[in-house]
Amino acid sequence: PVDHANLLSSASSSSSLSQQEVATKIKQTHRLTVLLKHCSEQLLAEYVRHQGEPFSSPDFQPPAVAVPGLPSPSVPPEPWQALSDGKRLWHLVAAYTTLPGLLGSVLRQQAELNPLASELHRQLEAAARQCRGLAGNLEGIMGALGVPGPPPPSSSLGGPPPSAFLAKMSGYHVCRLHRDWAMRSHEALGLLRTKYPL
Amino acid sequence: WVDILRIALNNGKHRPPPLVQRPADPAVISPQDPTLVIGSSLIAACSVNSDLHLKAEDLYWTLNGRRLPPESYKVLNGTTLSVALANLNGSRQQSGDNLVCHSRDGSILAGSCLYVGLPPEKPVNITCWSKNMKDLTCKWAPGTEGETYLHTNYTLKYKLRWYGRDNTCQEYRTAGQYSCHIPKDLALFTPYEIWVEASNRLGVAVSEVVMLDILDVVTTDPPADVTVSRVGDLEDQLSVRWSSPPALKDFLFQAKYQIQYRVEESSEWKVVDDVGNQTSCRLAGLRPGTVYFVQVRCNPFGIYGSKKAGIWSDWSNPTAASTPRSGEQHGPAAITMVGEEGKGPSESSTLARPAGHRGGDWGNVQPWGICQGPSSQLICMGHWRAGPGILQWERLQQGASGWQRVLGPWAWLPGGAWAPSWWERAR
Numbered sequence: 001p002v003d004h005a006n007l008l009s010s011a012s013s014s015s016s017l018s019q020q021e022v023a024t025k026i027k028q029t030h031r032l033t034v035l036l037k038h039c040s041e042q043l044l045a046e047y048v049r050h051q052g053e054p055f056s057s058p059d060f061q062p063p064a065v066a067v068p069g070l071p072s073p074s075v076p077p078e079p080w081q082a083l084s085d086g087k088r089l090w091h092l093v094a095a096y097t098t099l100p101g102l103l104g105s106v107l108r109q110q111a112e113l114n115p116l117a118s119e120l121h122r123q124l125e126a127a128a129r130q131c132r133g134l135a136g137n138l139e140g141i142m143g144a145l146g147v148p149g150p151p152p153p154s155s156s157l158g159g160p161p162p163s164a165f166l167a168k169m170s171g172y173h174v175c176r177l178h179r180d181w182a183m184r185s186h187e188a189l190g191l192l193r194t195k196y197p198l
Numbered sequence: 199w200v201d202i203l204r205i206a207l208n209n210g211k212h213r214p215p216p217l218v219q220r221p222a223d224p225a226v227i228s229p230q231d232p233t234l235v236i237g238s239s240l241i242a243a244c245s246v247n248s249d250l251h252l253k254a255e256d257l258y259w260t261l262n263g264r265r266l267p268p269e270s271y272k273v274l275n276g277t278t279l280s281v282a283l284a285n286l287n288g289s290r291q292q293s294g295d296n297l298v299c300h301s302r303d304g305s306i307l308a309g310s311c312l313y314v315g316l317p318p319e320k321p322v323n324i325t326c327w328s329k330n331m332k333d334l335t336c337k338w339a340p341g342t343e344g345e346t347y348l349h350t351n352y353t354l355k356y357k358l359r360w361y362g363r364d365n366t367c368q369e370y371r372t373a374g375q376y377s378c379h380i381p382k383d384l385a386l387f388t389p390y391e392i393w394v395e396a397s398n399r400l401g402v403a404v405s406e407v408v409m410l411d412i413l414d415v416v417t418t419d420p421p422a423d424v425t426v427s428r429v430g431d432l433e434d435q436l437s438v439r440w441s442s443p444p445a446l447k448d449f450l451f452q453a454k455y456q457i458q459y460r461v462e463e464s465s466e467w468k469v470v471d472d473v474g475n476q477t478s479c480r481l482a483g484l485r486p487g488t489v490y491f492v493q494v495r496c497n498p499f500g501i502y503g504s505k506k507a508g509i510w511s512d513w514s515n516p517t518a519a520s521t522p523r524s525g526e527q528h529g530p531a532a533i534t535m536v537g538e539e540g541k542g543p544s545e546s547s548t549l550a551r552p553a554g555h556r557g558g559d560w561g562n563v564q565p566w567g568i569c570q571g572p573s574s575q576l577i578c579m580g581h582w583r584a585g586p587g588i589l590q591w592e593r594l595q596q597g598a599s600g601w602q603r604v605l606g607p608w609a610w611l612p613g614g615a616w617a618p619s620w621w622e623r624a625r
Contacts, residue, residue, distance in 0.1 A: 050291065050293060051291070051293055051296070052262055052263075052290055052291040052293060052294075052295065052296050053262040053263025053264070053296060054260065054262075054263040054296060054298065054306075055296070057263050061304060061305065061306070062306065113292075113293040113294070114291075114292060114293045115292070115349050116292065116349065163230045163231055163310070163311070164230075164231045164293070164294050164310075164311035165227075165230075165231075165294075165296065165298075165308070165309030165310055165311050166309075168293065168296070168309075168311070169306075169309070
């Protein structure tokens with residue numbers, strides 16, 4: 001990825017939106033991340049409620065080992081803070097174009113494991129929709145700032161259906177990832193807002 | 199140990215244990231996702247990946263978060279620990295009980311979901327009805343007083359009695375959890391066979407077949423335009439009128455109607471059964487001065503010459519009306535006199551009472567009511583024996599030469615009756 005330290009200079013030369021329009025878009029997107037933060041917390045709570053103990057106990061400690069087929073968050077917290085805005089946006093877009101597919105898989109699995117949990121299904125569907133919306137907004141901001149985006153995610157979600165316990169576990173990881181990324185995107189957009197005030 | 203596992207399991211179905219571990223899995227539990235009948239026993243085994251350098255003695259089991267006693271464990275080999283579960287209860291959640299294998303430090307190595315329950319029982323009490331002969335809705339009951347603990351799927355099927363294939367109903371839960379709606383393509387004058395199949399992981403159960411002709415289970419919309427009105431001044435009667443449901447007006451049937459009514463404060467409905475097929479009825483024996491709620495429903499009896507009664511429609515939306523009341527007012531009634539500030543009587547010098555009643559009988563001489571307030575708006579309160587209606591008022595005012603009696607205009611009682619101006623302009 002290209003070093004985007006001089007974001008402002010590249011912005012004035014290659015963006016098709018005015019500074020005002022970019023700042024508005026950033027503000028709107030920041031609001032969207034507030035919604036996602038709230039909804040992703042609710043989704044995680046609703047999810048674990050339906051899987052039974054130990055998932056629903058407050059001190060649930062999932063194994064450190066990655067579940068097969070599921071990408072782990074690619075940038076740990078400290079280096080994340082040190083990234084440039086452009087790089088942060090890049091990672092966010094990569095996450096939010098992958099999450100909808102993962103949430104869709106969880107929905108399919110929960111439709112079999114918990115067929116009567118209609119509220120859970122509704123929240124999973126809403127989460128996928130919100131992620132797609134956020135990805136679109138972020139791509140718009142990247143375009144306005146002249147930052148190239150990541151390649152579209154590979155559709156690697158095929159493979160044999162996992163056992164019920166593995167499905168519960170991978171669903172937990174997806175929901176938690178979704179929440180973790182919601183917190184990160186909220187932070188990142190907050191920073192962007194201070195840099196591009198209205 | 200795979201053979202020991204197969205022999206030890208009773209009353210359960212399970213997939214043969216996988217003999218190959220995926221490279222990333224720290225451990226594997228066998229059996230994976232077994233389905234078992236309540237009360238059965240199970241022996242499960244956890245095999246750790248040798249790369250982890252864990253021993254069987256380092257492992258322990260939990261079921262739904264609760265640690266299982268070490269007495270039930272058995273070391274099968276260096277890297278495999280088994281657990282024996284006896285007399286299993288029904289699954290705590292429909293997604294399955296979580297049987298988990300942990301290493302000593304508490305981290306999760308592997309899990310397997312147990313589905314413990316009962317096979318479904320035959321669904322019972324299938325009842326169906328057709329709205330205006332256009333569709334069919336059926337509902338049923340599950341057939342177990344308790345739970346099966348496993349998710350049970352219900353399918354309603356139907357076919358014409360003497361020919362045709364089985365059809366499957368598609369729109370579920372339209373009239374409660376155990377119901378289904380068939381919206382179209384239904385034949386009249388010919389019997390249908392209808393049944394419900396219940397299935398879960400442990401088996402299938404089929405209800406008895408119900409046979410019916412659509413024409414025998416017809417219901418319709420509630421009667422329209424229900425109005426409830428007083429019968430003149432009669433204190434104990436109300437008159438109810440309605441029109442027959444429009445959707446069935448072209449078909450031959452003799453409608454039967456039923457009325458139910460209750461007073462506002464009670465939840466007990468009184469039913470009038472012998473209304474026949476008229477579209478009006480008079481309720482009698484009611485309490486005076488009381489608000490009543492009234493509902494009407496319809497039964498499309500004898501449609502197309504069917505010998506059976508139809509099915510009663512829903513009750514119409516409640517219509518409210520009150521019976522008239524004569525006799526003593528409960529609590530104070532008030533009359534307001536409006537005038538100009540500074541002109542007209544002051545509160546300390548005015549009394550008022552009704553002095554005449556249009557169109558009704560008049561009780562004893564009325565007591566004076568006491569007036570209060572500024573002269574622009576005097577409010578006089580009293581307990582007067584008078585029914586609702588138009589009254590003539592008189593005013594008693596203290597003047598320089600003593601009390602003067604002044605007759606005033608006609609005004610409506612009860613409460614808050616309003617006389618629009620002073621009875622006399624100050625001379």
